[in-house]
Amino acid sequence: xxxxxxxxxxxxxGVSLAAAPLGAQATPLDPVNTVQIAGAPKxxxxxxxxxxxxxxxxxxxxxxxxxxxxxTPKDLRSVSGTSLELRxxxxxxxxxxxxAARADSQSLSALSAYRSYDRQKVLFNGYVASxxxxxxxxxxxxxxxxxxxxxxxxxxxxxxxxxxxxxxFGETEGGKWLAANxxxxxxxxxxxxxxxxxxxxxxxxxxLRYIGVEHAKAMNASGAGTFEDYHAALLKASxxxxxxxxxxxxxxxxxxxxxxLPPYRDWSIGYDFAR
Ligand SMILES: [Zn+2]
Numbered sequence: 001x002x003x004x005x006x007x008x009x010x011x012x013x014g015v016s017l018a019a020a021p022l023g024a025q026a027t028p029l030d031p032v033n034t035v036q037i038a039g040a041p042k043x044x045x046x047x048x049x050x051x052x053x054x055x056x057x058x059x060x061x062x063x064x065x066x067x068x069x070x071x072t073p074k075d076l077r078s079v080s081g082t083s084l085e086l087r088x089x090x091x092x093x094x095x096x097x098x099x100a101a102r103a104d105s106q107s108l109s110a111l112s113a114y115r116s117y118d119r120q121k122v123l124f125n126g127y128v129a130s131x132x133x134x135x136x137x138x139x140x141x142x143x144x145x146x147x148x149x150x151x152x153x154x155x156x157x158x159x160x161x162x163x164x165x166x167x168x169f170g171e172t173e174g175g176k177w178l179a180a181n182x183x184x185x186x187x188x189x190x191x192x193x194x195x196x197x198x199x200x201x202x203x204x205x206x207x208l209r210y211i212g213v214e215h216a217k218a219m220n221a222s223g224a225g226t227f228e229d230y231h232a233a234l235l236k237a238s239x240x241x242x243x244x245x246x247x248x249x250x251x252x253x254x255x256x257x258x259x260x261l262p263p264y265r266d267w268s269i270g271y272d273f274a275r
Contacts (some may be wrong), residue, residue: 035224035233046238049231053150056089056186056212059231062137062145062200069144070117073151084113087151090186090210094154097185106177107159111206115148138202147190152210154187167193170205182208183216188227195226 048055053071060066075088080095094110101108115123121143127136147153157164158174169175170193179189188211191204209227211219224230243251 035222035229037218037222037230037233037237043237044234046235049235049238056152056210057215057231057234058150058152059227060145060147060150061228062141065145066149071144071149072116073114076114076151079110079113079154082110082113084110084154085151086113086154086210089212090152090154093185093187093210093213094156094208097182097187098156100181100185101174101177104177104181106174108156108174108178109159110154111157111164112148112155113153114151115146117143117149120144120146120149137200138196141201147207147209153190154208154210155204155206156208157206165206167203167205170203175205178208179205183220184213186210186213186216188216188219190227192226198226198228 044055044057049057049059051067052058053060053066054073073087076085077088077091078084079086079091085091086094091113094113098108098110120141124136124140124142127140130136131139141147143149155165156178157169158172163169163172163175170179182189187208189205190207190209191199191201193203193205196202211227215230219227219230222230222233224233
């Protein structure tokens with residue numbers, strides 16, 4: 001992958017290239033500029049990406065805690081055949097994923113899904129007691145910073161229990177099936193093996209995050225190493241204003257005026273907007 005390619009496929013996101021000359025400024029140091037987003041049907045708004053926990057694209061992490069900290073999603077429901085809950089859309093997607101796994105002779109089970117603030121607090125404190133704070137922070141989220149509290153994350157493992165919630169799950173046939181097929185159902189493997197510097201968490205091949213089919217596929221195809229990178233690229237694109245037809249007409253008219261007003265006419269030379 002070239003680091004110098006245009007950062008975001010602006011046309012695909014419905015953003016005018018004239019308003020988004022990102023390629024020229026792309027630097028190898030900016031991961032957002034290497035993310036190539038294609039196939040997403042609709043560019044999300046800035047509002048859908050920030051401060052809206054009900055959006056399937058909501059980013060929740062240690063750096064982006066839930067507000068209020070005890071946020072509870074509105075449309076939780078049981079995942080069929082389990083005592084676990086997810087938001088409606090994610091529950092349906094997980095049921096389809098588990099069915100498809102069975103059809104492919106993989107016996108996978110949902111191990112954990114929605115967790116309330118209070119439940120997360122008990123879990124995190126348990127890890128701190130067992131492993132100390134530093135290690136607990138690498139493997140578990142403090143209450144109010146967990147994606148599980150969004151109702152859009154699920155931990156999946158082998159029904160046999162082998163390697164459950166361990167990195168070796170990623171090497172099992174079921175773990176490989178999950179990594180290869182999750183996107184078809186709108187899930188991403190949220191904490192990849194090389195993502196700890198960005199996500200703050202160790203590799204979790206079992207932790208799935210629902211972001212919708214189009215975005216899951218677009219993210220995996222984009223070169224974004226983590227959801228943080230993908231989210232940042234979407235956010236950057238959402239802030240690029242697409243000029244309306246009337247904006248373009250007004251700019252063109254103002255340039256025509258300048259052109260016929262000496263001695264300022266040279267100002268328009270090299271400005272290609274009016275061509
Ligand atoms: Zn998890």
